[in-house]
Amino acid sequence: MERTTTASAEDFLDRALVEEAAKKSGLLWVQPAGQPHARPLWHAWHDGAVVVVGEGGEQPLHGLAAGATAALTLRSKDKWGRLVAFTATVTLLAPGTPAWDGAVEELKGKRLNAPDTDTITDRWARECRVLRLEPTGPLAALPTDALTAPPMPSPVTTRQPVPAGLPKLLFKKRKR
Structure with missing residues:
Protein backbone atom coordinates (compact mmCIF):
# COMPACT_ATOMS: atom_id res chain seq x y z
CA MET A 1 0.00 0.00 0.00
CA GLU A 2 2.84 2.38 0.78
CA ARG A 3 4.32 1.65 -2.66
CA THR A 4 1.14 2.91 -4.38
CA THR A 5 1.21 6.12 -2.35
CA THR A 6 4.85 6.72 -3.32
CA ALA A 7 4.16 6.07 -7.01
CA SER A 8 1.22 8.47 -7.08
CA ALA A 9 3.26 11.12 -5.22
CA GLU A 10 6.01 10.73 -7.81
CA ASP A 11 3.45 11.02 -10.62
CA PHE A 12 2.06 14.17 -9.02
CA LEU A 13 5.54 15.71 -8.75
CA ASP A 14 6.34 14.74 -12.35
CA ARG A 15 3.13 16.41 -13.58
CA ALA A 16 3.92 19.50 -11.51
CA LEU A 17 7.42 19.70 -13.03
CA VAL A 18 6.05 19.35 -16.57
CA GLU A 19 3.39 22.01 -15.95
CA GLU A 20 5.79 24.48 -14.38
CA ALA A 21 8.41 24.00 -17.11
CA ALA A 22 5.77 24.40 -19.85
CA LYS A 23 4.38 27.56 -18.28
CA LYS A 24 7.81 29.17 -17.87
CA SER A 25 9.30 28.35 -21.26
CA GLY A 26 7.83 29.59 -24.52
CA LEU A 27 9.74 27.05 -26.61
CA LEU A 28 9.85 23.25 -26.63
CA TRP A 29 11.20 20.54 -28.89
CA VAL A 30 8.75 18.08 -30.41
CA GLN A 31 9.75 14.83 -32.10
CA PRO A 32 6.74 13.09 -33.65
CA ALA A 33 6.81 9.28 -33.53
CA GLY A 34 8.72 7.98 -36.55
CA GLN A 35 10.50 11.28 -37.26
CA PRO A 36 14.30 11.41 -37.03
CA HIS A 37 14.65 14.86 -35.43
CA ALA A 38 12.91 17.11 -32.93
CA ARG A 39 11.74 20.55 -34.07
CA PRO A 40 11.31 23.65 -31.92
CA LEU A 41 7.77 24.99 -31.50
CA TRP A 42 6.37 27.89 -29.52
CA VAL A 51 -1.16 23.51 -27.02
CA VAL A 52 0.39 24.61 -30.33
CA VAL A 53 -0.92 26.30 -33.44
CA GLY A 54 0.60 25.74 -36.86
CA GLU A 55 0.28 25.58 -40.63
CA GLY A 56 -1.53 28.32 -42.58
CA LEU A 61 3.79 21.05 -37.63
CA HIS A 62 5.57 18.39 -39.70
CA GLY A 63 4.59 14.89 -38.64
CA LEU A 64 2.17 15.89 -35.86
CA ALA A 65 -1.17 14.20 -36.47
CA ALA A 66 -4.23 13.51 -34.35
CA LEU A 72 8.54 16.52 -25.99
CA THR A 73 11.52 18.15 -24.34
CA LEU A 74 11.15 21.31 -22.28
CA ARG A 75 14.00 23.62 -21.41
CA SER A 76 14.84 25.59 -18.33
CA LYS A 77 13.97 29.24 -18.84
CA ASP A 78 17.00 30.60 -17.02
CA LYS A 79 19.72 28.16 -18.17
CA TRP A 80 18.09 27.05 -21.47
CA GLY A 81 19.24 23.48 -20.88
CA ARG A 82 17.00 20.42 -21.12
CA LEU A 83 14.87 20.19 -18.02
CA VAL A 84 12.26 17.49 -18.61
CA ALA A 85 11.26 15.07 -21.39
CA PHE A 86 8.02 13.14 -21.75
CA THR A 87 5.72 11.46 -24.25
CA ALA A 88 2.48 13.12 -25.26
CA THR A 89 -0.64 12.12 -27.17
CA VAL A 90 -1.65 14.47 -29.99
CA THR A 91 -5.27 15.61 -30.31
CA LEU A 92 -6.66 17.97 -32.96
CA LEU A 93 -8.96 20.62 -31.48
CA ALA A 94 -11.95 21.54 -33.62
CA PRO A 95 -12.66 25.26 -34.11
CA GLY A 96 -15.61 26.56 -32.15
CA THR A 97 -15.43 23.97 -29.36
CA PRO A 98 -14.81 25.09 -25.77
CA ALA A 99 -11.44 23.30 -25.76
CA TRP A 100 -10.37 25.13 -28.95
CA ASP A 101 -11.57 28.50 -27.65
CA GLY A 102 -9.64 28.11 -24.38
CA ALA A 103 -6.48 26.95 -26.15
CA VAL A 104 -6.62 29.82 -28.64
CA GLU A 105 -7.04 32.38 -25.86
CA GLU A 106 -3.83 31.10 -24.25
CA LEU A 107 -1.99 30.96 -27.58
CA LYS A 108 -2.99 34.50 -28.58
CA GLY A 109 -1.15 35.85 -25.56
CA LYS A 110 2.02 34.01 -26.59
CA ARG A 111 1.93 34.93 -30.30
CA LEU A 112 4.45 37.68 -30.95
CA ASN A 113 4.28 40.11 -33.86
CA ALA A 114 1.09 38.73 -35.39
CA PRO A 115 0.22 40.63 -38.58
CA ASP A 116 -3.51 40.43 -37.81
CA THR A 117 -3.90 40.69 -34.06
CA ASP A 118 -7.58 41.68 -34.22
CA THR A 119 -8.65 38.82 -36.50
CA ILE A 120 -6.08 36.17 -35.59
CA THR A 121 -8.71 33.84 -34.11
CA ASP A 122 -10.69 33.82 -37.35
CA ARG A 123 -7.57 33.13 -39.42
CA TRP A 124 -6.53 30.28 -37.14
CA ALA A 125 -10.01 28.77 -37.44
CA ARG A 126 -9.87 28.96 -41.27
CA GLU A 127 -6.26 28.12 -42.05
CA CYS A 128 -4.45 26.56 -39.09
CA ARG A 129 -4.46 23.50 -36.89
CA VAL A 130 -4.55 23.80 -33.11
CA LEU A 131 -3.14 20.70 -31.43
CA ARG A 132 -3.25 19.56 -27.82
CA LEU A 133 -0.25 17.52 -26.64
CA GLU A 134 -1.26 15.79 -23.42
CA PRO A 135 1.47 14.17 -21.30
CA THR A 136 1.17 10.38 -20.91
CA GLY A 137 3.14 8.00 -18.75
CA PRO A 138 6.24 8.68 -16.69
CA LEU A 139 8.95 11.17 -17.53
CA ALA A 140 11.49 10.02 -20.09
CA ALA A 141 15.23 9.97 -19.51
CA LEU A 142 16.93 13.05 -20.87
CA PRO A 143 19.09 12.30 -23.93
CA THR A 144 22.83 12.44 -23.51
CA ASP A 145 23.72 13.47 -27.08
CA ALA A 146 23.41 16.93 -28.62
CA LEU A 147 20.28 16.18 -30.72
CA THR A 148 21.46 18.62 -33.37
CA ALA A 149 19.63 18.57 -36.68
CA PRO A 150 20.07 20.31 -40.02
CA PRO A 151 17.77 23.28 -40.65
CA MET A 152 14.48 22.60 -42.39
CA PRO A 153 14.60 23.08 -46.17
CA SER A 154 13.62 26.60 -47.19
CA PRO A 155 14.00 28.85 -50.22
CA VAL A 156 14.99 31.66 -47.85
CA THR A 157 18.68 32.36 -47.46
CA THR A 158 20.77 34.83 -45.51
CA ARG A 159 24.14 34.02 -47.04
CA GLN A 160 25.00 36.46 -49.82
CA PRO A 161 28.28 37.92 -51.01
CA VAL A 162 29.40 41.02 -49.13
CA PRO A 163 28.90 44.17 -51.25
CA ALA A 164 32.21 45.43 -52.65
CA GLY A 165 31.99 48.83 -50.95
CA LEU A 166 31.06 47.58 -47.49
CA PRO A 167 34.61 47.04 -46.13
CA LYS A 168 35.53 50.63 -47.07
CA LEU A 169 32.46 51.97 -45.27
CA LEU A 170 33.05 49.88 -42.16
CA PHE A 171 36.79 50.24 -41.83
CA LYS A 172 37.61 53.67 -43.27
CA LYS A 173 39.62 55.92 -41.03
CA ARG A 174 38.10 59.23 -40.13
CA LYS A 175 40.12 62.27 -41.02
CA ARG A 176 40.33 65.03 -38.44
Whole structure:
Protein backbone atom coordinates (compact mmCIF):
# COMPACT_ATOMS: atom_id res chain seq x y z
CA MET A 1 0.00 0.00 0.00
CA GLU A 2 2.84 2.38 0.78
CA ARG A 3 4.32 1.65 -2.66
CA THR A 4 1.14 2.91 -4.38
CA THR A 5 1.21 6.12 -2.35
CA THR A 6 4.85 6.72 -3.32
CA ALA A 7 4.16 6.07 -7.01
CA SER A 8 1.22 8.47 -7.08
CA ALA A 9 3.26 11.12 -5.22
CA GLU A 10 6.01 10.73 -7.81
CA ASP A 11 3.45 11.02 -10.62
CA PHE A 12 2.06 14.17 -9.02
CA LEU A 13 5.54 15.71 -8.75
CA ASP A 14 6.34 14.74 -12.35
CA ARG A 15 3.13 16.41 -13.58
CA ALA A 16 3.92 19.50 -11.51
CA LEU A 17 7.42 19.70 -13.03
CA VAL A 18 6.05 19.35 -16.57
CA GLU A 19 3.39 22.01 -15.95
CA GLU A 20 5.79 24.48 -14.38
CA ALA A 21 8.41 24.00 -17.11
CA ALA A 22 5.77 24.40 -19.85
CA LYS A 23 4.38 27.56 -18.28
CA LYS A 24 7.81 29.17 -17.87
CA SER A 25 9.30 28.35 -21.26
CA GLY A 26 7.83 29.59 -24.52
CA LEU A 27 9.74 27.05 -26.61
CA LEU A 28 9.85 23.25 -26.63
CA TRP A 29 11.20 20.54 -28.89
CA VAL A 30 8.75 18.08 -30.41
CA GLN A 31 9.75 14.83 -32.10
CA PRO A 32 6.74 13.09 -33.65
CA ALA A 33 6.81 9.28 -33.53
CA GLY A 34 8.72 7.98 -36.55
CA GLN A 35 10.50 11.28 -37.26
CA PRO A 36 14.30 11.41 -37.03
CA HIS A 37 14.65 14.86 -35.43
CA ALA A 38 12.91 17.11 -32.93
CA ARG A 39 11.74 20.55 -34.07
CA PRO A 40 11.31 23.65 -31.92
CA LEU A 41 7.77 24.99 -31.50
CA TRP A 42 6.37 27.89 -29.52
CA HIS A 43 3.48 26.85 -27.34
CA ALA A 44 1.22 27.60 -24.39
CA TRP A 45 0.04 25.50 -21.44
CA HIS A 46 -3.71 25.10 -21.14
CA ASP A 47 -5.88 22.76 -19.09
CA GLY A 48 -3.22 20.16 -18.32
CA ALA A 49 -1.57 20.00 -21.75
CA VAL A 50 0.71 21.80 -24.18
CA VAL A 51 -1.16 23.51 -27.02
CA VAL A 52 0.39 24.61 -30.33
CA VAL A 53 -0.92 26.30 -33.44
CA GLY A 54 0.60 25.74 -36.86
CA GLU A 55 0.28 25.58 -40.63
CA GLY A 56 -1.53 28.32 -42.58
CA GLY A 57 1.17 30.97 -42.13
CA GLU A 58 2.16 29.87 -38.64
CA GLN A 59 4.88 27.43 -37.56
CA PRO A 60 5.14 24.10 -39.45
CA LEU A 61 3.79 21.05 -37.63
CA HIS A 62 5.57 18.39 -39.70
CA GLY A 63 4.59 14.89 -38.64
CA LEU A 64 2.17 15.89 -35.86
CA ALA A 65 -1.17 14.20 -36.47
CA ALA A 66 -4.23 13.51 -34.35
CA GLY A 67 -3.98 10.20 -32.50
CA ALA A 68 -0.20 10.01 -32.83
CA THR A 69 2.38 10.33 -30.08
CA ALA A 70 5.35 12.66 -29.81
CA ALA A 71 8.37 13.06 -27.57
CA LEU A 72 8.54 16.52 -25.99
CA THR A 73 11.52 18.15 -24.34
CA LEU A 74 11.15 21.31 -22.28
CA ARG A 75 14.00 23.62 -21.41
CA SER A 76 14.84 25.59 -18.33
CA LYS A 77 13.97 29.24 -18.84
CA ASP A 78 17.00 30.60 -17.02
CA LYS A 79 19.72 28.16 -18.17
CA TRP A 80 18.09 27.05 -21.47
CA GLY A 81 19.24 23.48 -20.88
CA ARG A 82 17.00 20.42 -21.12
CA LEU A 83 14.87 20.19 -18.02
CA VAL A 84 12.26 17.49 -18.61
CA ALA A 85 11.26 15.07 -21.39
CA PHE A 86 8.02 13.14 -21.75
CA THR A 87 5.72 11.46 -24.25
CA ALA A 88 2.48 13.12 -25.26
CA THR A 89 -0.64 12.12 -27.17
CA VAL A 90 -1.65 14.47 -29.99
CA THR A 91 -5.27 15.61 -30.31
CA LEU A 92 -6.66 17.97 -32.96
CA LEU A 93 -8.96 20.62 -31.48
CA ALA A 94 -11.95 21.54 -33.62
CA PRO A 95 -12.66 25.26 -34.11
CA GLY A 96 -15.61 26.56 -32.15
CA THR A 97 -15.43 23.97 -29.36
CA PRO A 98 -14.81 25.09 -25.77
CA ALA A 99 -11.44 23.30 -25.76
CA TRP A 100 -10.37 25.13 -28.95
CA ASP A 101 -11.57 28.50 -27.65
CA GLY A 102 -9.64 28.11 -24.38
CA ALA A 103 -6.48 26.95 -26.15
CA VAL A 104 -6.62 29.82 -28.64
CA GLU A 105 -7.04 32.38 -25.86
CA GLU A 106 -3.83 31.10 -24.25
CA LEU A 107 -1.99 30.96 -27.58
CA LYS A 108 -2.99 34.50 -28.58
CA GLY A 109 -1.15 35.85 -25.56
CA LYS A 110 2.02 34.01 -26.59
CA ARG A 111 1.93 34.93 -30.30
CA LEU A 112 4.45 37.68 -30.95
CA ASN A 113 4.28 40.11 -33.86
CA ALA A 114 1.09 38.73 -35.39
CA PRO A 115 0.22 40.63 -38.58
CA ASP A 116 -3.51 40.43 -37.81
CA THR A 117 -3.90 40.69 -34.06
CA ASP A 118 -7.58 41.68 -34.22
CA THR A 119 -8.65 38.82 -36.50
CA ILE A 120 -6.08 36.17 -35.59
CA THR A 121 -8.71 33.84 -34.11
CA ASP A 122 -10.69 33.82 -37.35
CA ARG A 123 -7.57 33.13 -39.42
CA TRP A 124 -6.53 30.28 -37.14
CA ALA A 125 -10.01 28.77 -37.44
CA ARG A 126 -9.87 28.96 -41.27
CA GLU A 127 -6.26 28.12 -42.05
CA CYS A 128 -4.45 26.56 -39.09
CA ARG A 129 -4.46 23.50 -36.89
CA VAL A 130 -4.55 23.80 -33.11
CA LEU A 131 -3.14 20.70 -31.43
CA ARG A 132 -3.25 19.56 -27.82
CA LEU A 133 -0.25 17.52 -26.64
CA GLU A 134 -1.26 15.79 -23.42
CA PRO A 135 1.47 14.17 -21.30
CA THR A 136 1.17 10.38 -20.91
CA GLY A 137 3.14 8.00 -18.75
CA PRO A 138 6.24 8.68 -16.69
CA LEU A 139 8.95 11.17 -17.53
CA ALA A 140 11.49 10.02 -20.09
CA ALA A 141 15.23 9.97 -19.51
CA LEU A 142 16.93 13.05 -20.87
CA PRO A 143 19.09 12.30 -23.93
CA THR A 144 22.83 12.44 -23.51
CA ASP A 145 23.72 13.47 -27.08
CA ALA A 146 23.41 16.93 -28.62
CA LEU A 147 20.28 16.18 -30.72
CA THR A 148 21.46 18.62 -33.37
CA ALA A 149 19.63 18.57 -36.68
CA PRO A 150 20.07 20.31 -40.02
CA PRO A 151 17.77 23.28 -40.65
CA MET A 152 14.48 22.60 -42.39
CA PRO A 153 14.60 23.08 -46.17
CA SER A 154 13.62 26.60 -47.19
CA PRO A 155 14.00 28.85 -50.22
CA VAL A 156 14.99 31.66 -47.85
CA THR A 157 18.68 32.36 -47.46
CA THR A 158 20.77 34.83 -45.51
CA ARG A 159 24.14 34.02 -47.04
CA GLN A 160 25.00 36.46 -49.82
CA PRO A 161 28.28 37.92 -51.01
CA VAL A 162 29.40 41.02 -49.13
CA PRO A 163 28.90 44.17 -51.25
CA ALA A 164 32.21 45.43 -52.65
CA GLY A 165 31.99 48.83 -50.95
CA LEU A 166 31.06 47.58 -47.49
CA PRO A 167 34.61 47.04 -46.13
CA LYS A 168 35.53 50.63 -47.07
CA LEU A 169 32.46 51.97 -45.27
CA LEU A 170 33.05 49.88 -42.16
CA PHE A 171 36.79 50.24 -41.83
CA LYS A 172 37.61 53.67 -43.27
CA LYS A 173 39.62 55.92 -41.03
CA ARG A 174 38.10 59.23 -40.13
CA LYS A 175 40.12 62.27 -41.02
CA ARG A 176 40.33 65.03 -38.44
